[in-house]
Amino acid sequence: GQQLNQSPQSMFIQEGEDVSMNCTSSSIFNTWLWYKQDPGEGPVLLIALYKAGELTSNGRLTAQFGITRKDSFLNISASIPSDVGIYFCAGQLLTGKLIFGQGTTLQVKP
Amino acid sequence: EPEVTQTPSHQVTQMGQEVILRCVPISNHLYFYWYRQILGQKVEFLVSFYNNEISEKSEIFDDQFSVERPDGSNFTLKIRSTKLEDSAMYFCASIALYEQFFGPGTRLTVL
Numbered sequence A: 001g002q003q004l005n006q007s008p009q010s011m012f013i014q015e016g017e018d019v020s021m022n023c024t025s026s027s028i029f030n031t032w033l034w035y036k037q038d039p040g041e042g043p044v045l046l047i048a049l050y051k052a053g054e055l056t057s058n059g060r061l062t063a064q065f066g067i068t069r070k071d072s073f074l075n076i077s078a079s080i081p082s083d084v085g086i087y088f089c090a091g092q093l094l095t096g097k098l099i100f101g102q103g104t105t106l107q108v109k110p
Numbered sequence B: 001e002p003e004v005t006q007t008p009s010h011q012v013t014q015m016g017q018e019v020i021l022r023c024v025p026i027s028n029h030l031y032f033y034w035y036r037q038i039l040g041q042k043v044e045f046l047v048s049f050y051n052n053e054i055s056e057k058s059e060i061f062d063d064q065f066s067v068e069r070p071d072g073s074n075f076t077l078k079i080r081s082t083k084l085e086d087s088a089m090y091f092c093a094s095i096a097l098y099e100q101f102f103g104p105g106t107r108l109t110v111l
Helices: none
Strands: A004-007 A010-014 A019-025 A031-037 A044-049 A055-058 A061-065 A071-076 A085-092 A098-100 A104-109 B005-007 B010-013 B019-024 B031-037 B043-050 B053-057 B065-068 B075-079 B088-095 B100-102 B106-110
Touching (some): A004 A085, A010 A019, A019 A085, A031 A071, A044 A055, A044 A061, A044 B100, A071 A085, A098 B043, B005 B088, B010 B019, B019 B031, B019 B088, B019 B106, B043 B075, B075 B088
Parallel strands (some): A010 A104, B010 B106
Antiparallel strands (some): A004 A019, A031 A044, A055 A061, A085 A104, B005 B019, B019 B075, B031 B088, B043 B053, B065 B075, B088 B100, B088 B106
């Protein structure tokens, strides 16, 4: 079945640093989504990408949909303590079904 | 801003008991989903629902699971006879076009 490989698994960075995480897959997806999950809560959508090669920003977040439609990255610039959480990539199929990556746990040291 | 809501936030049950998890999707959305997240693991697809019927289900979604949209607003997931391994966060999600919005989840604990 479809699987996403997300890396890194965890990151521990200093406040103000930039962060980069990525997802790769052997399958093609129509849409890539990046979510953030805080403890005990549901995933919250950060960025949605619809076209191969698309680069989209949302404040300090930037994400790109790979040309091959099999990968995506998320960058967070100038990290702040509230960026702490688990970040998930998700590939969306035509049916709407989401396949999630394993998550990247981000910790930010003030 | 419209949001997906879920009740209860936490459900504790004995093994073998039936549970019903409830969701109210965003009102103009047409596609509905249930996902599961075992503690510390990734979110996994369970089932999708459109036009009052299941459109796709995963291998996790066996005969013990069922979904229903009993009225115009609620969307429920029933587990007929819970097992210890059903303990997880269960998320409902809905979608209008492309962007899938998740509810806050129900934490199910099976003892």
